[in-house]
Amino acid sequence: MRRALTSSSAIGLVFLATGACADVTPQEVWASWQAMMTSAGQEMTVGNTADSGKVVEATDVAVTYKDELGGSALVTFDKLTFTDNGDGTVTVTMPESYPVQMAFPKQDDGPGSMKLTVNLPGAAIIAGGSATETSYKITAPETKIILDEVTDQDGKALDTKGDLGLTGLEGGYLVTKTGDAMGLDSSFAAKSAVLTIAAKEPDGSGNGTLSVNFADLKGATKGNFLNPEMMANMALALNSGFTLDSSLSFGAMAMEADITEAQGPTKMVANATDGSFVVAMNKDRMTYGTALNGAKFTISGAEIPFPQVEVAFAESAFNVVMPITKSDSPQDFSYLTKVVDFTVSEDVWGLFDPAGSLSRDPATFIVDLKGTGFWTKDIMDPEVRTDAGDLPGELHSLDLTQVLAKAAGAEVSAVGGLTFDNADLDTFSGVPRPDGKVTVNIKGVTKLIDNLIALGIISEDDAMGFRMGLAMVAKPGAGPDELVSEIEFKEGGLFANGMRMQ
Secondary structure: OHHHHHHHHHHHHHOOHHHOOOOOOHHHHHHHHHHHHHHOOOEEEEEEEEEOOOEEEEEEEEEEEEOOOOOEEEEEEEEEEEEEOOOOEEEEEOOOEEEEEEEOOOOOOOOOEEEEEEEOOOOEEEEEEOOOEEEEEEEEEEEEEEEEEEEOOOOOEOEEEEEEEEEEEEEEEEEEEEOOEEEEEEEEEEEEEEEEEEEEOOOOOOEEEEEEEEEEEEEEEEEEEOOHHHHOOHHHHHHOOOEEEEEEEEOOEEEEEEEEEOOEEEEEEEEEOEEEEEEEEOOOOEEEEEEEEEEEEEEEEOOOOOOOEEEEEEEEEEEEEEOOOEOOOOEEEEEEEEEEEEEEOHHHHHHHOOOOOOOOOOEEEEEEEEEEEEEOOOOOOOOOOOOOOOOOEEEEEEEEEEEEEEEOOEEEEEEEEEEEEOOOOOOEOOEOEEEEEEEEEEEOHHHHHHHHHHOOOOOHHHHHHHHHHHHHHOEEOOOOOEEEEEEEEEOOEEEEOOEEOO
16 A cells, blocks of 8 residues: 555656646746745755746756655656746746656565656646635647666666556546645546556566556546645545545456466457546544446466466445544444356356356345444544554444345345444453344255266265354245245344344
C-alpha cells in the first residue's frame, strides 16, 4: 500500500502541467502555478524567467516531489510559456516531450527507480477564470508515456521496456483556492488506452510480454485538498475539511500476457465488456468499490494438463461504505461482494467428475450486508495503535440484505437482522450480545452430498456427521430436498428452529 501511494504521487507529476493552476493574465498564471506546486509538497526550481507583458517564458523548470518513505519523483521542462489570448484566457504551452524520473522506497522486491519520457504532441491547454477560481480545457490527440529505464533495488538496469498510450484525451478542470485549501472539480475522457510491457529475467531464465487495451475511459475527481503537513495525518485532514470523490470507468477491455520460463510457455487472454472503480472519503465515511462485467479468462501452458482453462463470469463487484473517523454514536455502513454466473471449462470439471454427475449450471456468490457501528479511535491517525484483541469500535446492528451461495446444484441463502448489546461481553465470550433472527434456506444439499460420495470426494462417515449436524439446526422446507433453519438470538441464548442450542 505504501509503495502504491508513493507511485501514485510520483505518477501525478507526469501530468503536472495539465493540472496547473491558471489565471487571467500570464503573470498571474505563472505565479499561481508556482504557488500550487509548492503548496502540494513539491519543490520547484527555475533557471530563468522572461516577461514581455503578454508572454511569460520560464526555462529549465524542475519540479521535485519527496515522500516520508524515501520515494521521489523529478519532472523537468525545458520551457513553459504562458501567453495572453486577449480574451481573458491564457494558453499554457509546454514541451511536446519531457522526462520524468522516479525513485522508490527500499523494499525486498520491486523496482528501485524508473526513467520515463512523456510525449504530448499537439496538446492544448487553455486556462481562464479568476485568481480564486480557475478553469481549464485540455485536449491531447495522442499521449504516450515511454518507459526508458528501470532498475532493481541495487541500481542494476533491468531488461524491461514499456509504454502507455492514450488517444483522444479531453478534460476540464475547475480549481478553487481558499487560503491553504484547494478545491478541485475535474473530469476527463479518452477514446482508448493501451499499455504494453516486455521484460526479461536478469539471469535469462525467462521473459514475458503484457498488453492491455481499454476503450472509452472516463474519469472524474472532486475534492478539497489541504496543505502537505495536514495531509500527512489523514485523521486530522478529514476533520479539517479534506474530501475526495474520484471515479474511473472503461468500456471493452482486452488483455494478453505471454510468459516463457524453463518449464515452458504460459499464455493468458482476458476480455471484459466494462468495468469501474470508485473511491471517496470525507470526515463522515469512506467508499471504495470496483466492478468488472462480462469477463472471460483463458489460460494455457506447459503445466496445465489440457489445452486450456476457461473461466468466466457475468458480473463481479466489491463495495464497502464505512465511517472512518472517531464518533460517539452509531453510523451506517455497508459491504458487498459478489460474483454472478461464474463458469469454468468442462476440462476442469472432468478432472473430478468425468461422468457429469454434478450440475454445470453457473455458480453465484453474493454477500450483501448493511448495519450501524462506530469507531472509538481515529483509525486513520498514524499515531493510533490497536493491540490484538482491542477492538477499536462497536458494532450495533447487522442486516443480511442478501447472502447467497449457489453451485453444483445446491443453493444456500440467508436473510435477517441482528442488534448487538456492547455492554454485555460475557454472554458470548467477548462478543457483544446479539439479538435477532436469521433465516437460512438450503436447497439441493442432499443430492449434492450423494454425488460427492459417489465421486469419492467425501466418505460415508463424513457425510453422516454432516447430515446429523444439519438435522440438529434445520427442518424440512416447502419443496423436495429443501431445508430451513431459523437461527434466533434472544434472552441471552442461541436457538435453532425454537430449540435452545446455547
